[in-house]
Amino acid sequence: MSTGAAILVPFATGRLPLRVLRCLRARWGRLHLYSSDEFQEARSSAYCETFNPTVQQTDAEVLKALLDVPKRRDRELLLPVTTKGFQFVSEHREPLGSRFSIPPLASLESLRIASDKGKLHGFMLHRGLPVLPAAPYAQPVLDDLRAGRRSLPFPVLVKPVNRENGVGIRKIACVAELEDDFRRTAHSRACEALIQRFVDGEDYSFACLCESGEIKAYACWKGLVASRTPYTIPTCIEFVENDAVFGICQRLMRALSWEGVCDIDIIYDPSSQEVWILEINARFWGNVIACERGGVNFPELMIRCGLGDRPATWPRQKTGTIFCYARGVAQALREPRIRSALLRQPFRSTALGSVLRDPCPELCRIGWKLRRAKPYGVDRR
Numbered sequence: 001m002s003t004g005a006a007i008l009v010p011f012a013t014g015r016l017p018l019r020v021l022r023c024l025r026a027r028w029g030r031l032h033l034y035s036s037d038e039f040q041e042a043r044s045s046a047y048c049e050t051f052n053p054t055v056q057q058t059d060a061e062v063l064k065a066l067l068d069v070p071k072r073r074d075r076e077l078l079l080p081v082t083t084k085g086f087q088f089v090s091e092h093r094e095p096l097g098s099r100f101s102i103p104p105l106a107s108l109e110s111l112r113i114a115s116d117k118g119k120l121h122g123f124m125l126h127r128g129l130p131v132l133p134a135a136p137y138a139q140p141v142l143d144d145l146r147a148g149r150r151s152l153p154f155p156v157l158v159k160p161v162n163r164e165n166g167v168g169i170r171k172i173a174c175v176a177e178l179e180d181d182f183r184r185t186a187h188s189r190a191c192e193a194l195i196q197r198f199v200d201g202e203d204y205s206f207a208c209l210c211e212s213g214e215i216k217a218y219a220c221w222k223g224l225v226a227s228r229t230p231y232t233i234p235t236c237i238e239f240v241e242n243d244a245v246f247g248i249c250q251r252l253m254r255a256l257s258w259e260g261v262c263d264i265d266i267i268y269d270p271s272s273q274e275v276w277i278l279e280i281n282a283r284f285w286g287n288v289i290a291c292e293r294g295g296v297n298f299p300e301l302m303i304r305c306g307l308g309d310r311p312a313t314w315p316r317q318k319t320g321t322i323f324c325y326a327r328g329v330a331q332a333l334r335e336p337r338i339r340s341a342l343l344r345q346p347f348r349s350t351a352l353g354s355v356l357r358d359p360c361p362e363l364c365r366i367g368w369k370l371r372r373a374k375p376y377g378v379d380r381r
Helices: 016-025 059-067 083-091 093-097 108-115 117-126 137-149 173-182 243-256 287-291 297-304 326-332 336-346 353-356 360-369
Strands: 008-009 033-034 048-051 077-078 134-136 156-160 170-172 195-199 203-212 213-226 236-239 262-271 275-279 322-324
Touching: 008 016, 016 033, 016 243, 016 287, 016 297, 033 059, 033 262, 033 287, 059 077, 059 083, 059 093, 059 170, 077 137, 108 117, 108 243, 108 275, 117 195, 117 275, 137 173, 156 173, 203 243, 203 275, 203 297, 213 243, 213 297, 213 322, 213 326, 236 326, 243 262, 243 275, 262 297
Parallel strands: 008 033, 008 077, 033 048
Antiparallel strands: 134 195, 156 170, 156 195, 203 213, 203 262, 213 236, 236 322, 262 275
């Protein structure tokens, strides 16, 4: 594998940059971060070469700053990580592409559809893809539900259309409770929301890298141990094969003419083998380190494709691999099969190796908490 490139990460906010850096482990050289997040934990990583503040800068100012960066190496690549980073690089692909190599990225239109739960629902419905019954969270819809002019099976989930990491999602049991929730949150709703049927099935996620809508590499996992925080990443997962999940995700990627990476959240009903797509993370995702442990290093694949070093053979996931986050270890150890995997291969089954190789971000996080500093990563976009 060829190495030695300057990798720049624009809009490096939240916790994703550190996870991507730890997947790469400086194999391509240490990365250069551009962030509006003063307390960005990745700035203290051993894999970060420079940290460049972009506080209160407009997109135009960030674009100019990137184009004015002194040339560091013969090969330079922009690697977006967050939703904002993906959309920014896609929107300014032409001027940025005159200076930097760009990894495969979906069009701005496809990224915006994928990042908005309401738009994605309409897109899939129009193209005959299986979708759960849903409606806008708006007063006319509530009036229709109360009057019987509209039918929606309860319970339902109220889901903000463009928030990430399960933020703002809540479960509602009946029309009366829905109306009460609508009144209580009238002054605090910062964005549009969607009412969607709740399905008590198995949580799956399907991460993939595509070229012209065709899946080239993927990792599919299901939750084994749920997080204590509802609607967030499971604390323990297993990589599995599921033909039904693969088939519906391939149809969706073709419909969007997807380029590059994304992660698709899914509910699967094992009794009926029905698959429903809930949302798309049109960016890197929280389990990206788990995917690397499971045999598919998506950040590295993006860099290789962007630099013209496309793999001759695409990697395949190591089906059966179990991965557990620290917050879920105590609960996971109660399950004999999971306990066996954790004790037999602790470095593959957890992020422990990543932390031991690069401990400074965790130490800084503890220091910030002790000083009661502003939380890092408040801008999740």
